[in-house]
Amino acid sequence: MKLYGYYRSTSSYRVRIALALKGLAYEYVPVNLLRAEHKDTAFLEMNPQGRVPLLEDHVQLIAQSPAILEYLEVQYPEIALLSNDDFTRAEQRAVASLIACDIHPLHNVAVLNQLRELGQTEEGINRWIGKWISEGLAAIEQMIGDEGFCFGPPPSLADVYLIPQLYAAGRFGISLDAFPKIRRVQGLAEAMKAFRIAHPDAQPDHPAAVL
Numbered sequence: 323m324k325l326y327g328y329y330r331s332t333s334s335y336r337v338r339i340a341l342a343l344k345g346l347a348y349e350y351v352p353v354n355l356l357r358a359e360h361k362d363t364a365f366l367e368m369n370p371q372g373r374v375p376l377l378e379d380h381v382q383l384i385a386q387s388p389a390i391l392e393y394l395e396v397q398y399p400e401i402a403l404l405s406n407d408d409f410t411r412a413e414q415r416a417v418a419s420l421i422a423c424d425i426h427p428l429h430n431v432a433v434l435n436q437l438r439e440l441g442q443t444e445e446g447i448n449r450w451i452g453k454w455i456s457e458g459l460a461a462i463e464q465m466i467g468d469e470g471f472c473f474g475p476p477p478s479l480a481d482v483y484l485i486p487q488l489y490a491a492g493r494f495g496i497s498l499d500a501f502p503k504i505r506r507v508q509g510l511a512e513a514m515k516a517f518r519i520a521h522p523d524a525q526p527d528h529p530a531a532v533l
């Protein structure tokens with residue numbers, strides 16, 4: 323398998339966590355968003371949307387992290403990220419969807435650049451980012467369980483989405499002080515190897531690694 327990604331792309335980070343939790347080996351192919359490598363013709367031929375992540379498996383290409391994660395879950399079910407219980411599985415998907423649909427797209431680089439083009443100030447943009455991340459995390463704080471990862475001892479799809487979103491919150495200087503349950507999950511992830519090897523700091527295209 324090959325994963326085209328960028329070290330601090332939260333949707334690439336989701337896929338790296340899932341691959342690590344499932345114990346799947348893959349080749350990581352960095353696509354530098356700052357150098358606009360995702361808009362190169364060669365990359366656009368593979369993913370017409372020009373975004374990461376992109377997964378290659380058995381010579382097939384899959385775009386969009388939710389589609390990639392679903393594919394991995396079906397193809398490599400031995401370590402499952404979704405519960406067998408219908409209600410718990412729906413809860414796990416609800417947290418994932420909240421992040422994928424209602425938080426992350428609002429602070430994606432293309433959206434922020436569009437706000438800049440429309441004349442928004444950096445201060446306004448920071449307030450915009452803070453609003454969507456803080457409101458989303460406040461809801462998640464109430465949706466997740468009282469012990470273990472989001473929904474019990476084993477990490478699930480909800481954690482696969484939550485941990486990268488917390489990394490983004492940190493990058494944008496958003497405090498997690500009001501979210502003790504979320505901070506508990508963050509602590510558990512920090513202690514688990516699969517999450518550590520998927521972290522942006524551990525990627526070969528992280529600036530500290532490239533220098």
Ligand SMILES: N[C@@H](CCC(=O)N[C@@H](CS)C(=O)NCC(=O)O)C(=O)O
Pocket residue numbers: 330331332333334355360372373374375385386387388422430431432433
């Ligand atoms: N819904 C997509 C979002 C992908 C996405 O927005 N990726 C960002 C990085 S996290 C990207 O490639 N941005 C480049 C751009 O917007 O030009 C997914 O989950 O895969």
